[in-house]
Amino acid sequence: MRRLAVLLFLVLPVALFAVEPDEILQDPALEQRAREISKELRCVVCQNQDIDSSNAGVARDLRILVRERLVAGDSDVEVIDYIHARYGDYVLMRPPFNLSTAALWLAPFLLALASLLIGWVVLSASRRRKTAAGLSPAEEAEVARFIEQNKVSEEP
Amino acid sequence: MTRALALIPLLVAVVFGGFFLWGLDPDRNPNDIPSVLISQPAPEFTLMDVEGLATPSFERADLVGNPGPVIVNVFASWCVPCRAEHAVLTELVESEGQRLFGINYKDKPEDATRWLAELGNPYEKIGADSTGRAGIEWGISGVPETFIVGPDGTVLYRYVGPVVGDNAVEKFREALVQAGALERGVSG
Numbered sequence: 001m002r003r004l005a006v007l008l009f010l011v012l013p014v015a016l017f018a019v020e021p022d023e024i025l026q027d028p029a030l031e032q033r034a035r036e037i038s039k040e041l042r043c044v045v046c047q048n049q050d051i052d053s054s055n056a057g058v059a060r061d062l063r064i065l066v067r068e069r070l071v072a073g074d075s076d077v078e079v080i081d082y083i084h085a086r087y088g089d090y091v092l093m094r095p096p097f098n099l100s101t102a103a104l105w106l107a108p109f110l111l112a113l114a115s116l117l118i119g120w121v122v123l124s125a126s127r128r129r130k131t132a133a134g135l136s137p138a139e140e141a142e143v144a145r146f147i148e149q150n151k152v153s154e155e156p
Numbered sequence: 157m158t159r160a161l162a163l164i165p166l167l168v169a170v171v172f173g174g175f176f177l178w179g180l181d182p183d184r185n186p187n188d189i190p191s192v193l194i195s196q197p198a199p200e201f202t203l204m205d206v207e208g209l210a211t212p213s214f215e216r217a218d219l220v221g222n223p224g225p226v227i228v229n230v231f232a233s234w235c236v237p238c239r240a241e242h243a244v245l246t247e248l249v250e251s252e253g254q255r256l257f258g259i260n261y262k263d264k265p266e267d268a269t270r271w272l273a274e275l276g277n278p279y280e281k282i283g284a285d286s287t288g289r290a291g292i293e294w295g296i297s298g299v300p301e302t303f304i305v306g307p308d309g310t311v312l313y314r315y316v317g318p319v320v321g322d323n324a325v326e327k328f329r330e331a332l333v334q335a336g337a338l339e340r341g342v343s344g
Binding site for chain 1: 158161164187189190191192199262287288289291292293294295296297298
């Protein structure tokens with residue numbers, strides 16, 4: 001039991017990281033939902049982190065806000081919409097597809113398509129060149145004849 | 157066909173070069189998050205009085221129906237750049253007749269009062285946002301941040317960070333001109 005408690009103590013700080021003890025909700029189900037929502041929201045200060053793992057002041061405020069909304073009975077979507085309305089598409093780790101995010105969503109596919117297209121064109125062009133380099137039977141015959149002729153003329 | 161193929165590297169170079177040129181522009185801040193508030197009505201928010209300070213608090217209704225645009229500045233006594241910005245804002249109020257409202261963000265009332273006593277108080281109204289909740293309503297990412305709110309309560313402009321230094325002040329003054337709060341050419 002004691003060993004387990006020590007183990008729990010060692011694991012706890014790693015598991016919670018940025019979420020401070022006073023933020024955590026009593027209800028584990030709600031807390032779990034809050035953690036999941038927090039992972040979907042980007043910290044507006046350190047933009048490569050979600051608010052669940054960020055130590056920034058605003059991230060903490062947003063975490064507390066998420067939990068308050070959940071306790072007030074909001075659904076997950078409502079909580080995310082609430083924050084989305086105030087901070088815009090940037091706050092979502094998975095921004096919605098619209099006119100301003102179209103480039104973001106489509107660029108990987110367009111780039112992949114373009115590189116495939118270029119690769120295909122280049123490869124097929126080089127293949128065509130290779131077949132063109134080969135000789136037709138008539139040409140083969142002419143070359144053979146030419147060699148034969150020169151052999152004869154050189155020998156004497 | 158072969159001739160067209162020869163143009164592909166050039167095309168790729170132009171596309172990527174253009175992208176890099178855009179990315180390297182020193183005026184572009186990659187951390188900029190466009191505010192969703194621009195051209196939107198000011199958000200609903202609640203502020204408390206700053207205890208011990210004579211300047212009254214304000215609410216959303218105070219931002220609607222003004223004769224001209226007002227500046228809403230988010231500041232705190234613990235925020236070092238705010239000290240430098242304070243001089244710029246004071247100048248705008250005292251020499252240019254701008255109206256300035258303050259959101260005292262996550263500050264202790266006694267610290268805010270002392271700070272304003274030391275540096276002077278250019279604010280017409282100051283509300284205390286001790287929890288940072290009003291800050292979230294305004295979509296701020298830190299202090300200082302400064303907004304320009306039009307006479308009808310529409311948010312016209314947002315400046316992230318301190319309005320300090322020639323570039324920043326010029327940008328902000330231009331925004332005030334655009335908002336109709338300042339005549340062009342009147343230099344400070």
